[in-house]
Amino acid sequence: MTIDVEDYFQVSAFANHIPRESWSHLACRVEANIERILSLLNGRQIKATFFTLGWIAERYPKMVRQIADEGHEVASHGYGHLRASEQTKSEFFNDISSSKALLEDISGKPVLGYRAPSFSIGSENLWALDVLGQAGYRYSSSIYPVVHDHYGMPDAPRFAFRPRGEDGILELPVTTARVFNRNLPAGGGGYFRFFPYAVSRWLLRHVNQHDRMPGIFYLHPWEIDPQQPRQTGIPFKTRFRHYVNLHRTETRLQALTRDFSWGRMDHIFLTSK
Template sequence: MNDIGAHAIGQPAKGAIRNAMTIDVEDYFQVSAFAPTIARDQWENIPCRVERNMERILAILAERDVKATFFTLGWIAERYPQVVRDIVAGGHELASHGYAHLRASDQTPEQFRDDITRSKAVLEDIGGCAVLGYRAPSFSIGHANLWALDTLAEAGYRYSSSIYPVVHDHYGMPDAPRFPFYPNGEGGLLEVPITTVRIRGRNLPAGGGGYFRFFPYALSRWLMARVNRDDGKPGIFYLHPWEIDPEQPRQTGISFKTRFRHYINLERTESRLKALTRDFAWDRMDRIFL
């Protein structure tokens, strides 16, 4: 095999490192980049597409018997409880993405505590299971609000996946550890950063999202394989349900950069996700890291 991995494409090698498959359950109009043009008080009036997209993602994962972690908005859970029940029934991990997709960096400590506590309670009530994990919208925990990790621990969360060690105009903590670490010492809250590859002194994004749609699939596969092979570590991949939905309504009044980032290669994401489930071994966050 060449440098994209030591196994045949389409079949993980026996004993391959298990990577974490994660889905951030939110709808297309809830992304942070649309916040300046779509007010939260209008969400109730916008047709949701999350149910059909989640059905498709769950079916794709079931085809390969892949178990994943679903970081789910409390707002979505309250309105579409069957989505939560389907996640749990499929053997996946139910985790929190906050209640209202508010960036952690835009909230006071009190607001953040209320948001993560409300979300946890809603998800646990509907799902009938403990919620141990949290991911901040837009990876919005960094140097300026590391207090949020303490608040998560106090609220009963066991781990967070809220830090992306890259340079980005909307998020990022490039000097953070690349692999799971305890911010306040062993036994406290575990932070599981999104996957990066270290090349020439710089962290390159390798964990999915918009980069998964922008990069050729062969590059995304190579980056994940490199982390498994050279670092000997599990990777963390993430995706949103709206990223497999090229027919979603197009927004107006947004910048070219926002339009490009949100809509590029939506029509290719589903087939790439299927390839990813064939090319690597996957599991839930809690089973890999806790």
């Protein structure tokens, strides 16, 4: 179970509509949403991995400490939600190193994992995985083996692999189910909100039972917040993707935590390494 800790105004789809310099002037809702998620997870005795933006951690250190103190893994989502594919090697190194140090200082725990904003590591910038290793990360969850207009590496392996060789970093793709020779997204995001919950449940069970592999699911705090400020002047597709079924997400998440067993990324994938 993974949570990408960012606020509604930081999503990549809004980048051309909400100036980055305006972020500090906008009302943040992440604290309240994370509190609801923590309450749900703790009620089910589930430990999760929280891929957290440095920008958020800097402003809400108490929230990050609470995540760590309650037994969840704190991992990095970079500092300011910049796509890995839009940075140079040196810029990327500075981004992931600074966010790692910040999160470790606040949480008091080592930060082993990283997820690129918008799954922005793919065939054109696999060098980013080398840089992650140089910065001290143990694993990445940044390659999504699907066809998508904003991200995706559809030919990548569907389960844990080391793209840069046995000495390279471990990559843990968000889960897809192989159905009719096609990778179907099974790990959350907009697909979890768009399709009925039964679809996500079937796909994850297919992976567990047919592939006999664990599933990796992700959610954003803003996805359980139908009261978030609505943006105007954005394209229909962007508006639809962001706002569809927000009012149903929390109930679906409750069902997901009931229907499957969940744990932290590091405990599941690194303990035997």
